[in-house]
Amino acid sequence: xxxxxxxxxxxxxxxxxxxxxxxxxxxxxxxxxxxxxxxxxxxxxxxxxxxxxxxxxxxxxxxxxxxxxxxxxxxxxxxxxxxxxxxxxxxxxxxxxxxxxxxxxxxxxxxxxxxxxxxxxxxxxxxxxxxxxxxxxxxxxxxxxxxxxxxxxxxxxxxxxxxxxxxxxxxxxxxxxxxxxxxxxxxxxxxxxxxxxxxxxxxxxxxxxxxxxxxxxxxxxxxxxxxxxxxxxxxxxxxxxxxxxxxxxxxxxxxxxxxxxxxxxxxxxxxxxxxxxxxxxxxxxxxxxxxxxxxxxxxxxxx
Numbered sequence: 065x066x067x068x069x070x071x072x073x074x075x076x077x078x079x080x081x082x083x084x085x086x087x088x089x090x091x092x093x094x095x096x097x098x099x100x101x102x103x104x105x106x107x108x109x110x111x112x113x114x115x116x117x118x119x120x121x122x123x124x125x126x127x128x129x130x131x132x133x134x135x136x137x138x139x140x141x142x143x144x145x146x147x148x149x150x151x152x153x154x155x156x157x158x159x160x161x162x163x164x165x166x167x168x169x170x171x172x173x174x175x176x177x178x179x180x181x182x183x184x185x186x187x188x189x190x191x192x193x194x195x196x197x198x199x200x201x202x203x204x205x206x207x208x209x210x211x212x213x214x215x216x217x218x219x220x221x222x223x224x225x226x227x228x229x230x231x232x233x234x235x236x237x238x239x240x241x242x243x244x245x246x247x248x249x250x251x252x253x254x255x256x257x258x259x260x261x262x263x264x265x266x267x268x269x270x271x272x273x274x275x276x277x278x279x280x281x282x283x284x285x286x287x288x289x290x291x292x293x294x295x296x297x298x299x300x301x302x303x304x305x306x307x308x309x310x311x312x313x314x315x316x317x318x319x320x321x322x323x324x325x326x327x328x329x330x331x332x333x334x335x336x337x338x339x340x341x342x343x344x345x346x347x348x349x350x351x352x353x354x355x356x357x358x359x360x361x362x363x364x365x366x367x
Contacts, residue, residue, distance in 0.1 A: 084103055089105060090105075091103035091104060091105055092104045117133075119133060121133035130153075130158075134261070134264070134265065137158045137159065137160070138158070138159045138162070139157055139158065139159065140156075140157060140158060140159040160253075161253065161256070166239075166243070166256060167243075169236070170236050170239060170240040170243075171183060171184070171240075173232060173233060173236040174219070174233075174236060174237065174240065177233050178190070179219065179222065179233075179237070180215075184215070185215070186215040186218050186219075190218065190219075190222060191203055191218075193222065193226055194218060194221065194222060194226070197221075197222075197225045197226055198225065199221075199225050201218060201221045201222075201225075203218070206218060213244065213245065216240070216241045216244040216245050217241070217245070219237045219240055219241040220237070220238070220241035220242070220245065222237055223237035223238040223241065232259075232263075235255060235258075235259045235262075236259075238255060239252060239255050239256055239259070242255070268359050268362055271355060271356075271359055272356075272359055275352075275355070275356050275359070294337065295337055295338060295345075295353075296353060296356070298327075298330055298337060299323050299326075299327065299353055299357070300357065300360075302323065302326050303319075303323065303357055306322070306326075307319070307322070311361075312358065312361070312362075316351060316354055319354055320347060320350045320351060320354060323350060323353070323354070324350060327344075327345070327350070328344065
């Protein structure tokens with residue numbers, strides 16, 4: 065399959081058709097004999113020659129807790145521990161699915177949404193929403209058909225017909241019903257893992273992707289990428305040495321005022337570093353820099 069994809073890459077390049085990106089997915093264009101263009105999804109996670117992940121963070125351990133990058137785990141007590149021998153780590157040693165954490169999170173979200181009350185009872189609010197959904201849900205039929213588990217079927221129906229796809233409520237209603245109805249455990253584990261990644265890293269990841277895209281576009285326009293890099297690096301150095309340790313508690317306005325003071329005096333290869341055609345850079349420019357700095361510092365603290 066890799067050979068086919070490599071040939072398609074070459075074919076697409078020779079044909080002058082650029083790779084198309086839609087909905088976070090890359091597609092390789094292939095022109096058919098009749099002139100139509102077929103977009104082939106590029107499903108692979110990457111074609112790197114190395115067998116390692118893109119980054120290779122150090123493994124850390126403390127008591128029963130392990131961490132390697134964004135992978136954070138607790139040693140399972142039932143598994144008997146590791147006796148400090150991390151080199152012989154098996155997935156069986158890990159508490160991969162913390163049942164208590166999972167159930168508490170699901171009940172919390174469903175109660176905040178008003179879909180259940182008293183911990184596990186379908187609310188009147190949800191019953192009303194079910195009755196007014198495009199595809200109606202009959203409570204009496206569900207009770208007759210499923211008995212005591214009708215509520216979990218109601219949540220499954222609500223996830224499919226009421227919740228916004230890929231919203232927090234959609235994940236939770238899907239997972240909670242899947243858990244109690246004894247569905248595909250592999251799907252449940254995948255959804256739970258993805259849910260936790262979204263809660264912890266999605267905001268930073270999207271912002272980082274946006275910044276990388278802007279930087280790439282900026283570097284393709286007139287070759288000013290080095291100047292921006294020099295400016296950013298100068299402010300990084302200043303911030304790392306002068307910002308308070310709890311800088312994340314300060315407002316953007318306060319931190320921007322700090323960096324502007326040093327920026328007004330900074331010199332570059334061709335004169336004042338933070339001036340463009342004699343004018344000091346805008347507050348928005350410094351705001352964009354600060355957003356990226358916050359992300360970098362947060363990622364460094366979490367990886």
